[in-house]
Amino acid sequence: MDNLHRILLKLSGEALAGGKGFGFDEETCLAVARQVKEIVDKGTQVAIVTGGGNFWRGRNSSKIIERTRSDQVGMLGTVMNCIYVSEVFKTIGLKTRVYTPFVCGAFTSLFSKEEAVRDLEEGKVVFFAGGTGHPYFSTDTGTVLRAVEIEADAILLAKSVDGIYDSDPDTNPDAVKYDSISIQEVVDQRLQVIDLTSSIMCMENKMPMVVFGLNEENSIVNTLYGTFTGTYVTVEQK
Numbered sequence: 001m002d003n004l005h006r007i008l009l010k011l012s013g014e015a016l017a018g019g020k021g022f023g024f025d026e027e028t029c030l031a032v033a034r035q036v037k038e039i040v041d042k043g044t045q046v047a048i049v050t051g052g053g054n055f056w057r058g059r060n061s062s063k064i065i066e067r068t069r070s071d072q073v074g075m076l077g078t079v080m081n082c083i084y085v086s087e088v089f090k091t092i093g094l095k096t097r098v099y100t101p102f103v104c105g106a107f108t109s110l111f112s113k114e115e116a117v118r119d120l121e122e123g124k125v126v127f128f129a130g131g132t133g134h135p136y137f138s139t140d141t142g143t144v145l146r147a148v149e150i151e152a153d154a155i156l157l158a159k160s161v162d163g164i165y166d167s168d169p170d171t172n173p174d175a176v177k178y179d180s181i182s183i184q185e186v187v188d189q190r191l192q193v194i195d196l197t198s199s200i201m202c203m204e205n206k207m208p209m210v211v212f213g214l215n216e217e218n219s220i221v222n223t224l225y226g227t228f229t230g231t232y233v234t235v236e237q238k
Contacts (some may be wrong), residue, residue, distance in 0.1 A: 004224060006045040006120060008128075008147040009036070009156045010139075013053035015214040022054055024081075028215070029088045032158075035220040037094055044224065045120040047150060049128045049143045050066040052077030071135035076163060078139060080127035081106060095124040101133030113149050120150065127226065132221060139153060140194035144201040154210045155202075157193070158221060162213030163231035164193050180232040183209075202235065 011032065018025025026098050036046055055077035056070075065073075081099060086096040097119050099111040108129060109115070119126050131142035147155050164186070165175040183203045186193050193199070193211060202209065212230030222228060 004044060004153040006047070006150065006152050007046045007154055007224075008049065008143060008150070008152040009158060009220070010143045011048060011050045011081075011085070011158050011214065012160060013051035013055065013077065015158055015160050016050065016081060016085065017054040018215070024054070024084055026088070029085055030092070032085070032214070032220065033089045033092050033094065035218060036089065037092055038221055040123060040125065042225075045123075047120060047126045047146065047152065048080040048082070048085070048117070049139060049146060050078050051139045052081060055080065068135040071137075073122060073134070073202055074139075075130045078131060079108065079129040082127040083107060086125070086127050089125055095122075096127060097124050098127040098129055100130035102130060104130070117150055126150075138195050138198065139192075140198035141201070144194070144198045144205075144207060146174055147207055148201065148205045152207070155207060156220070157209055157211045158214035158220065159211060160213065160215065162216060162229060164191060164233070166191075167178065173179050178231045180234060182234050182236065186233060202233075206235040208235050 015021055016025065016028060018028040046106060051225055052074045056074045082098045086098050089096050098108045100108040101111050103110060116126050128142065128146045131137060131139050132145060143155060161169060163177045164181060165177050167175045169175040183199055187196065187203065189197045210223055210230055210232055212219050223230065
């Protein structure tokens with residue numbers, strides 16, 4: 001996969017929490033930073049979206065908060081994640097910038113495709129926080145939207161599981177992992193790799209994905225340059 005010039009890396013909030021299950025695990029974030037620096041130093045442009053599940057799981061977190069407000073809390077969770085992780089990146093010499101789709105004081109920059117692409121071309125790691133800025137859309141949707149907008153070559157989904165399975169491997173010990181699967185099959189089988197809206201966006205815009213386990217040693221670097229053990233999601237039409 002060393003032909004990928006520009007990627008969008010999606011980090012799940014749960015993965016950033018490491019074994020803690022909540023908040024940040026500093027060593028996990030540092031391990032991500034070191035790997036990203038290695039691929040940036042080799043010339044790959046990297047944009048990053050983080051989930052917010054290490055702080056807030058939306059409708060699963062409250063039965064009394066109205067959906068719009070719940071989604072807004074989740075958006076702010078991703079802003080916290082991006083600010084924190086971008087600062088960790090800076091400690092090892094990376095240049096970063098955090099964008100949001102809404103004004104967030106002096107904490108972030110308001111999203112502009114032209115400025116984000118310019119930052120990437122200058123070697124900065126660009127973070128896209130706050131999802132789409134609207135309720136009823138997940139960070140998956142924000143991930144695909146930004147990947148399409150910046151014309152990324154692929155989306156890398158770094159999860160707490162090591163690929164796509166035909167059923168939940170946490171509850172089914174006989175679950176089978178796919179080495180490769182088409183986005184059409186993901187939609188048809190409702191595999192919930194990303195939500196349906198995001199899957200259809202990938203399909204319509206021919207945006208390939210790779211899914212892998214973040215907590216495996218050197219997993220980001222290996223996904224791009226080494227032995228890939230996750231799942232390819234292809235966009236070829238049958």
